[in-house]
Amino acid sequence: MPAEFERSTTIALDLICPAGSLVSLKAAIDHGADAVYMGFRDNTNARAFPGLNFDEAQAAEGLRYAHDRGRKVLLALNTYPQADTWSRWTGAVDRAAKLGMDAVILADAGLMRYAVKQHPQLRLHLSVQGSATSYEAVNFYREHFGIQRAVLPRVLSLPQVENVVKHTDVEIELFGFGGLCVMVEGRCLLSSYCTGESPNSAGVCSPAKAVQWTETPAGLESRLNGVLLDRYGKNEKAGYPTLCKGRFNVGGETYYAIEEPTSLNTLDLLPDMLKIGVAAIKIEGRQRSPAYVTQVTKVWRAAIDAVKKNADAFKPTPAWQAELNKLSEGQSHTLGAYHRPWK
């Protein structure tokens, strides 16, 4: 592989698992995550659900648990601060540094500047919410804020990912599994038309208080602030109640007019990701329960170990695929934008 940059680390396909609670964090570590990512208990992260996430004491205990076992903890601070709540976000950066987080995952450039100035030793990752899709953008964040890693939005094909990796010394992290979003990550305002709350500042696409599920004779209905999102027939798999994944009547036809509720599953692409030099694979789902974290971590640990052992012979087992399919939102899974054979 032609490499324009000398990489300082040989890190390859680190498994990054979600933790919405201390129990989930321990499940991820126990089943082979190289690192977990978590959020504080407020809207400084993009999974701001009631009762989810970590207070300072829990975060400290999680860090101890991970570090005792040689693993890492990353903190998602990936929403966009507003002028009147700026100090909540900078306070979260300060707490992350004090606690000894292995990295903070940031999206906002102002917050990055704050972190670099106040805590130069703190490792920075560029969040997927930062929407950097080119190596020029990634390198901009590198030059100005010294970011060590970037999580790429789920819009690039693998050849495009490869092009980014070749032209930067920033580690590249890709999403491997879980819920997909409409792919204008960091810039999506869609649900605020229903709820009045922008997902990227309030920290959630569909605030639970605005969501209503009702069993009706016609099927299971989901509503967001009164707006009908979908009506599931008796045997249809349901999805999260987000506006982007609803079925709407457009031009006399009712269908998923924006995006189908499918889950990303890139097991098949692991050999390519390894060859390209992808540093880490991220599993979506901090909102899910410890059972999900256990199941998904087990499968991905086994798969990554297998591909590192022998990439040429690697083939996902039917058992892995069945386990991941069971966990999926919606009807099926997809390789997402990574795989575009017509390209």
Add this chain to the structure above:
Amino acid sequence: MLNLALPPQLANVVTRLPAAPPSLAFSAVANRLLWPALKTLDWQALAGRRYAIRVKDLGLNLRFTVTQSGFAADSGAPDLTISATARDFLLLLARREDPDTLFFSRRLVSEGDTELGLTVKNLLDALDPDTVLRQLPAPLARAAQRWMAA
């Protein structure tokens, strides 16, 4: 695997029972077995909220509130109703299935206050299973551990 389905005759009888005795029995059992662990959680924000657990295959409708001193049977309109089969409830209790997984596949139905449902789910998820197991009578703890690892 445990066969949790009741014989149809017995299920018929259970279905016809008034809701109050099963709710009373549920609260008594939950207080004895689960409350010692659950009381370590912060229930303050959820005071006075009413829940219904509908065990579909058994025809049971368990209605209760959670107070500072534990579960209490209740007959008011529930704020949150969760429906599933006995087996799926036990899979959730044992942390062998994720509620979202069951929800996507339509095996778990949540009706009423979504925010309350999510808060309770996240509260229970944060509870270390060992805390629950330690408080159970030893034979039951052993059985639970076997079921969790099955």
